[in-house]
Amino acid sequence: MLKLKYLFHNHDLAEMILKQWDYDAESLDMFQHYRISSNAVYPFRFQDEVRLLRFAPVDEKDKSNIEAELAFLHELHRHQYGALEAVPAHTGEELVQVHTPWGAYYASVFKRVPGISLARVDLDETIVHGYGQALGELHIVSRQYVPEHTGRWTYAEVLDWMQGVLEQFSDELEALNEVNAVRTMLASWPVTKQNFGLIHYDFELDNIFYDQANHAFYAIDFDDAMVHWYAMDVQQSLDSLQEEIEPEHWERMKQSFMQGYWSVSEETVDMETMFPACRRFANLYGYVRILRSAAQQWAHEPEWMCGLRERLEKALVEKAKLFGQPLS
Incomplete structure (x- = not known):
């Protein structure tokens, strides 16, 4: 999540950045x-095709991570996997650094994927099976993928980043202890080609689009991708799915998802025992991002920011409840 000061709508900034690409002015x-949220995303059209401008301040992003994200998208398309497709700017580059009166920004443009978000679809066993299969196919590509240049950051580097942020807050000792506890637990896990690699991290319903006519799935928003255990993606996806499923149908839907996931792999890995620690990692990562985002405050904040700040404070309280509990 960006710092709150970057959440303001700025039409002039978006238009200034977009001029690095072709677009229909009337759009x-x-x-x-x-x-x-984690980026500013503005839709527009070029030759009646919907595209998405994505940008963020350079001090909020790591350039090598964005470059690695774009490289992995190329790998996915090489394997005919449904995912976002980047559009080169006038310079021929897919990642552009733009200097503006509001500072320097990293920007990219993507074609909109077909279909609608799974968060807006009436889920049934067939769709949930396909959702799991789409994640399994993503991991199959990841297992074969060897980056030519720099790769995305690892779970350990994410933990280092969390620790660095928390050390700026003198009263966050419990969260710092949580970093150490999660780090110790994950360091004890085996690392193999089958269970560890580049993950999406945010393979939740709102980031997966479903094209009903072709029963095809498309993944968006690889901005949080990292090198981690594949169980992390599975756990995050199942938790997202469970929020939308009635309790009496949950076990059946969970089974459909996992059957879809393993249908594209010749071997299985026992992931269930890894889920609790994965949740703790996600909970901690969310806590630190919120803490950093909301640290600055201003007098006379707009109403929408006051409401957002209240929601973020409640989220911090809820996430902090897990700190210090036994990890198993």
Whole structure:
């Protein structure tokens, strides 16, 4: 999540950055449908094709991570995997650094994928099976993938980043202890080609699009990808799915997802025992990102920011409840 000061809608900034690409000028009214979280994302059209401008301040992102993300998207497309496709700017580059009156930004443009988000689909066993299969196919590509240049950061580097952030807050000793506990637990896990590699990390329902006509799935938002155990992706996906499923149907739907996941692999790995620690990693990572994002405060904040800050404070309290509990 970006720092709160970067969450303001800025039409002029978005238009200034977009000029690095071709676009239909009359489509800029689509900017009103922007969203800002870990990046600012503004929709537009070029030759009647919907595209998405994504940008973030350079001090909020690691350039090598973005380059590694774009490289992995190329690998996915090479394997005919449904995912976002980047569009080169006028310079021929897919990642552009733009200097503006509001500072320097990293920016990319992507073609919109077909279908609609699974978060808006009436889920049944067939779709959930396909959802699991889509994650399994992603991991199959990842197992074969060897980056030519720099790769995405690892879970250990993410933990290092968390520790660095928390050390700036004198009263976050419990969270720092949680970093150490999670680090110790994960360091004890075996690392093999089958169970460890580049994951999406955010393979949740709202980031997977479903094309009903072709029963095809498309993944978006690889911004949080990291090198981790594949169980992390499975756990995050199952937790996202469970939020949308009635309790009496959950075990059946969970089984459908896992059957889909393993249907594309010749061997299975016992992931269930890894899920609790994966949840603790995700909980801690979310806590640290919120803490960093909301650290700065200003007098007379707009109403929407005050409401957001209240929600973030509640989330911090909930996430902190897990700190110090036994890890197994």
